[in-house]
Amino acid sequence: MSTDEIRLARAYLSRxxxxxxxxxxxxxxxxxxxxxxxxxxxxxxxxxxxxxxxxRRAVDQAERDLEVAAKVGGRLLVPEDDEWPRWPFNAxxxxxxxxxxxxxxxxxxxxxxxxxxxxxxxxxVAVVGSRASSGxxxxxxxxFGYGLAEAGVTVVSxxxxxxxxxxxxxxxxxxGLTIAVLACGVDVAYPxxxxxxxxRIPSQGLLVSExxxxxxxxxxxxxxxxxxxxxxxxxxxxxxxxQRSGAKxxxxxxxxxxxxxxxxxxxxxxxxxxxxxxxxxSGSALPVTSVAEIIESTGRLGxxxxxxxxxxxxxxxxxxxxxxxxxxxxxxxxxxxxISVESGVELPRVRAxxxxxxxxxLAERVETGWKRSQNESWRGDT
Amino acid sequence: MSTDEIRLARAYLSRxxxxxxxxxxxxxxxxxxxxxxxxxxxxxxxxxxxxxxxxRRAVDQAERDLEVAAKVGGRLLVPEDDEWPRWPFNAxxxxxxxxxxxxxxxxxxxxxxxxxxxxxxxxxVAVVGSRASSGxxxxxxxxFGYGLAEAGVTVVSxxxxxxxxxxxxxxxxxxGLTIAVLACGVDVAYPxxxxxxxxRIPSQGLLVSExxxxxxxxxxxxxxxxxxxxxxxxxxxxxxxxQRSGAKxxxxxxxxxxxxxxxxxxxxxxxxxxxxxxxxxSGSALPVTSVAEIIESTGRLGxxxxxxxxxxxxxxxxxxxxxxxxxxxxxxxxxxxxISVESGVELPRVRAxxxxxxxxxLAERVETGWKRSQNESWRGDT
Numbered sequence: 233m234s235t236d237e238i239r240l241a242r243a244y245l246s247r248x249x250x251x252x253x254x255x256x257x258x259x260x261x262x263x264x265x266x267x268x269x270x271x272x273x274x275x276x277x278x279x280x281x282x283x284x285x286x287x288r289r290a291v292d293q294a295e296r297d298l299e300v301a302a303k304v305g306g307r308l309l310v311p312e313d314d315e316w317p318r319w320p321f322n323a324x325x326x327x328x329x330x331x332x333x334x335x336x337x338x339x340x341x342x343x344x345x346x347x348x349x350x351x352x353x354x355x356x357v358a359v360v361g362s363r364a365s366s367g368x369x370x371x372x373x374x375x376f377g378y379g380l381a382e383a384g385v386t387v388v389s390x391x392x393x394x395x396x397x398x399x400x401x402x403x404x405x406x407x408g409l410t411i412a413v414l415a416c417g418v419d420v421a422y423p424x425x426x427x428x429x430x431x432r433i434p435s436q437g438l439l440v441s442e443x444x445x446x447x448x449x450x451x452x453x454x455x456x457x458x459x460x461x462x463x464x465x466x467x468x469x470x471x472x473x474x475q476r477s478g479a480k481x482x483x484x485x486x487x488x489x490x491x492x493x494x495x496x497x498x499x500x501x502x503x504x505x506x507x508x509x510x511x512x513x514s515g516s517a518l519p520v521t522s523v524a525e526i527i528e529s530t531g532r533l534g535x536x537x538x539x540x541x542x543x544x545x546x547x548x549x550x551x552x553x554x555x556x557x558x559x560x561x562x563x564x565x566x567x568x569x570x571i572s573v574e575s576g577v578e579l580p581r582v583r584a585x586x587x588x589x590x591x592x593x594l595a596e597r598v599e600t601g602w603k604r605s606q607n608e609s610w611r612g613d614t
Numbered sequence: 615m616s617t618d619e620i621r622l623a624r625a626y627l628s629r630x631x632x633x634x635x636x637x638x639x640x641x642x643x644x645x646x647x648x649x650x651x652x653x654x655x656x657x658x659x660x661x662x663x664x665x666x667x668x669x670r671r672a673v674d675q676a677e678r679d680l681e682v683a684a685k686v687g688g689r690l691l692v693p694e695d696d697e698w699p700r701w702p703f704n705a706x707x708x709x710x711x712x713x714x715x716x717x718x719x720x721x722x723x724x725x726x727x728x729x730x731x732x733x734x735x736x737x738x739v740a741v742v743g744s745r746a747s748s749g750x751x752x753x754x755x756x757x758f759g760y761g762l763a764e765a766g767v768t769v770v771s772x773x774x775x776x777x778x779x780x781x782x783x784x785x786x787x788x789x790g791l792t793i794a795v796l797a798c799g800v801d802v803a804y805p806x807x808x809x810x811x812x813x814r815i816p817s818q819g820l821l822v823s824e825x826x827x828x829x830x831x832x833x834x835x836x837x838x839x840x841x842x843x844x845x846x847x848x849x850x851x852x853x854x855x856x857q858r859s860g861a862k863x864x865x866x867x868x869x870x871x872x873x874x875x876x877x878x879x880x881x882x883x884x885x886x887x888x889x890x891x892x893x894x895x896s897g898s899a900l901p902v903t904s905v906a907e908i909i910e911s912t913g914r915l916g917x918x919x920x921x922x923x924x925x926x927x928x929x930x931x932x933x934x935x936x937x938x939x940x941x942x943x944x945x946x947x948x949x950x951x952x953i954s955v956e957s958g959v960e961l962p963r964v965r966a967x968x969x970x971x972x973x974x975x976l977a978e979r980v981e982t983g984w985k986r987s988q989n990e991s992w993r994g995d996t
Contacts, residue, residue: 368881368883371883372882372883496882497879497880497881497882497887497890497891497894497901498879498880498881498882499750499879499880499881500754500878500879500880500903500904501750501753501754505879506903508879509879509901509903512879512894512901513900513901513902513903513907518895519879519891519894519895519901520895521882521888521891521895522882525895
């Protein structure tokens with residue numbers, strides 16, 4: 233089975249079924265994507281799959297969709313690709329297994345830009361909020377986008393007016409990385425006023441969508457899209473959200489997926505912050521007031537590592553952080569996989585610890601992976 | 615032993631010892647206030663008591679202090695009085711027994727105004743914050759002071775510039791009740807710019823101080839005073855606090871005394887709110903954005919009762935609230951004591967439930983106590 237065949241099959245299926253297509257996903261898992269596409273095309277599928285696919289199964293324009301995407305620098309990512317964000321999407325699979333509506337891994341993802349989605353999401357935080365944002369909210373979103381990007385964190389958002397746009401722009405201004413997850417095709421300029429922003433993002437990140445080229449957004453697609461924003465980031469910061477903001481939906485997905493949910497306090501006199509205050513008061517979200525607090529809160533071992541960082545003044549890192557540190561290359565970089573094997577610390581934990589060691593001035597990224605920082609002042613006895 | 619003798623003895627002791635005088639408090643508990651005053655006067659006391667009292671034991675101007683207080687409408691409250699806030703101060707006694715520095719009941723309290731301190735503190739919330747407050751903070755403090763007072767809650771604060779003053783003024787404007795706990799004598803206009811405010815408060819509440827007339831404030835007295843603000847209220851709302859605000863000290867006392875600590879979110883771009891955000895982020899304080907949320911949070915059975923309130927649309931109050939409701943007078947008011955006996959629900963719980971039943975439209979206050987509301991739409995079967 234060639235990757236091209238799989239890609240064509242999934243391109244076809246991504247246009248046929250409106251996400252989230254639960255029965256189809258199960259069917260693909262059972263018979264494989266190529267066979268699934270054949271059977272969907274001929275209508276020889278179980279009733280549940282049929283009801284998800286019958287309306288559009290005759291629309292077979294996979295090759296054309298791939299061409300249209302390619303014309304704007306886009307391509308189709310499939311779960312069989314190396315750059316598929318397996319780890320971030322694991323939460324979706326678990327949620328789906330638990331019957332949560334926010335679950336279900338996408339069948340494929342249309343992306344625009346040359347970066348690897350897996351790499352971009354190794355260290356990513358979502359910054360979301362109302363379209364009807366205040367000057368305060370836009371200022372904060374811009375500052376957070378800038379600060380996170382500067383700290384090497386990819387800023388994930390939804391490219392909407394207001395908070396989303398400010399967060400993306402902040403990341404771009406910092407020369408950092410950003411991902412816009414869309415509710416329409418990656419070739420569609422929506423919202424129209426963000427055409428220039430959407431054109432620019434692929435040079436410093438990716439546009440990502442479950443929907444094939446030329447698909448236009450619809451209300452339910454925004455809601456479906458929101459789970460991907462939540463899943464691709466280690467945590468979501470809600471900067472501003474009124475009572476009816478879609479950001480509250482992203483917040484709900486974030487919490488349901490077990491990601492860190494954060495909210496920015498604001499003036500209690502501003503209705504733009506009322507959704508954030510509700511999240512804080514219910515205890516669903518952690519208040520964050522700075523980039524440093526976001527990073528502290530989202531490291532998968534955030535709390536441990538802040539303590540480790542504090543201890544660095546007088547001594548070595550502790551526990552797993554210590555083991556990861558010791559497994560770092562001295563002269564050349566080691567890959568997270570190598571470090572995981574060397575240290576005996578599981579890979580996701582290694583991935584979470586490395587940026588924290590970097591922040592603590594103990595590790596640095598080089599082309600080949602991670603090595604001990606040259607400025608690292610602490611020298612272990614071991 | 616006449617009350618006059620006790621009052622004179624405690625007036626003397628309140629000037630002799632600088633609060634908190636732990637050894638003296640123990641000595642009074644042991645030998646009684648009158649005998650303690652005699653022994654302090656003659657210097658025949660244990661070493662620990664001597665070190666707290668020797669410097670000023672010759673300063674015997676109890677009668678004069680009482681006269682000076684009387685001239686400005688003041689008097690001395692002693693623990694032997696009916697209006698001594700026994701229940702609120704219970705937390706201080708417990709804290710002292712646990713060796714907490716914020717503990718220790720005062721030996722006596724100088725008050726100015728005609729209200730009963732015990733009655734005023736049956737339903738009281740402290741609203742505190744920085745002197746260096748922002749326009750936003752003063753607006754919020756004023757609104758909260760107004761709204762709480764309007765809801766029949768006494769507003770407790772410290773009469774300082776900024777947040778404190780705005781909270782008192784809000785309560786006064788609403789025609790409600792307010793208590794200013796001072797770090798100086800109740801006849802001393804401090805801060806000077808609040809002279810008019812301090813003159814007005816006794817007509818709608820009380821000025822309260824551990825310090826005898828003419829005493830001027832000092833830094834340590836503000837800190838000692840803060841525990842009384844925390845103790846006299848069911849909860850403390852920190853409206854604004856910078857990194858060095860004394861409000862953070864009141865917040866610490868509030869938490870140590872087991873009272874509800876609340877903080878108001880504000881713009882993260884404002885340093886005036888940074889102390890509040892710190893309290894929220896550490897989980898020490900609950901975020902509050904409205905008077906309704908403060909009332910919901912401070913009812914000693916707040917959570918239960920919000921639920922009870924919600925259920926009122928379709929049915930009767932639940933549990934203790936139901937029992938208290940049933941013990942209410944139908945035609946005439948019953949005192950909380952009577953209701954406690956009648957319902958078998960302990961007095962503090964009755965006191966916490968009554969205002970909540972009032973909010974739910976089921977009970978109303980009349981001159982003689984509490985009765986069922988005439989508008990109360992639900993009629994039980996019992």
